[in-house]
Amino acid sequence: MEKAKEVKGTGVDTETATDSRQLRSPPVIRVVDLWKIYENGAAGSAALRGTSLEIARGEVLVLLGKSGSGKTTLLNLLAGLDRPSRGTIEIEGKNLQALGDKGCTQLRRTRLGFIFQFFNLIPTLTAFENVYLALELAGKPSPGPAYEALERVGLQGKEQRYPGELSGGEQQRVAVARAIVKEPALILADEPTGNLDTATGLQILELLSSRCRESGMSLLMVTHTPMARRFADRVLRMVDGQIHPEGACEGEAD
Numbered sequence: 001m002e003k004a005k006e007v008k009g010t011g012v013d014t015e016t017a018t019d020s021r022q023l024r025s026p027p028v029i030r031v032v033d034l035w036k037i038y039e040n041g042a043a044g045s046a047a048l049r050g051t052s053l054e055i056a057r058g059e060v061l062v063l064l065g066k067s068g069s070g071k072t073t074l075l076n077l078l079a080g081l082d083r084p085s086r087g088t089i090e091i092e093g094k095n096l097q098a099l100g101d102k103g104c105t106q107l108r109r110t111r112l113g114f115i116f117q118f119f120n121l122i123p124t125l126t127a128f129e130n131v132y133l134a135l136e137l138a139g140k141p142s143p144g145p146a147y148e149a150l151e152r153v154g155l156q157g158k159e160q161r162y163p164g165e166l167s168g169g170e171q172q173r174v175a176v177a178r179a180i181v182k183e184p185a186l187i188l189a190d191e192p193t194g195n196l197d198t199a200t201g202l203q204i205l206e207l208l209s210s211r212c213r214e215s216g217m218s219l220l221m222v223t224h225t226p227m228a229r230r231f232a233d234r235v236l237r238m239v240d241g242q243i244h245p246e247g248a249c250e251g252e253a254d
């Protein structure tokens, strides 16, 4: 990327930003010099090695990288599920480390959405109840938005089905509805198409990226799926615990 095209301090490419408001508002997430050294890991090896990243409001970001490069470690730290060895994470200007466990849980329930490879729906709850639970945990218990979110992902008429009565693609649609219903600042998606066939995976990527853009939610999606690039504002690559713009890592492939 030519320097002139990048707005200083945002990491946002002016040619690909979907909305000029992205360039003015403060970043949804700011990560500075993040390190993670697992205590039980191999001596001298770090899973993250000085990673820095900013994500603008409404930006759709795809993070590619070989197995073991540190992608899941990064997502876990951003979600507040694990603590970095060094460095800072700010979500909407709030320093995650300063929040403590209770504060992190609250932030996770209200400002973050999650989508996983294996959907992670609660099997004993219906599609509606899975989505409603997210609202309840976010402190906004109201059935209307849960029904609306299911409709927006194309599941009207299937609200009372249990996950076991839905196809893989439909289960991932429920997971998308569950993530978007509380209108979080940021959705973290870990291999959201990893358990779906190509056509269904494409539909989910289209759905997820369009819902995020529509509602101004940011999306950080870790994937091995090259087709995810076409839905991204920015594509990054994790190499040995460091993030680089795609194209800066000659010879790297998944």
Ligand SMILES: Nc1ncnc2c1ncn2[C@@H]1O[C@H](COP(=O)(O)OP(=O)(O)OP(=O)(O)O)[C@@H](O)[C@H]1O
Binding pocket: 038, 039, 040, 041, 042, 046, 047, 065, 066, 067, 068, 069, 070, 071, 072, 073, 074
């Ligand atoms: N709990 C842990 N304890 C010790 N080492 C770990 C732990 N979790 C991950 N690692 C190590 O940290 C490095 C990064 O792992 P991570 O799971 O973040 O990679 P990844 O890019 O998400 O891989 P994949 O694409 O296979 O999921 C690897 O060397 C891994 O073995």
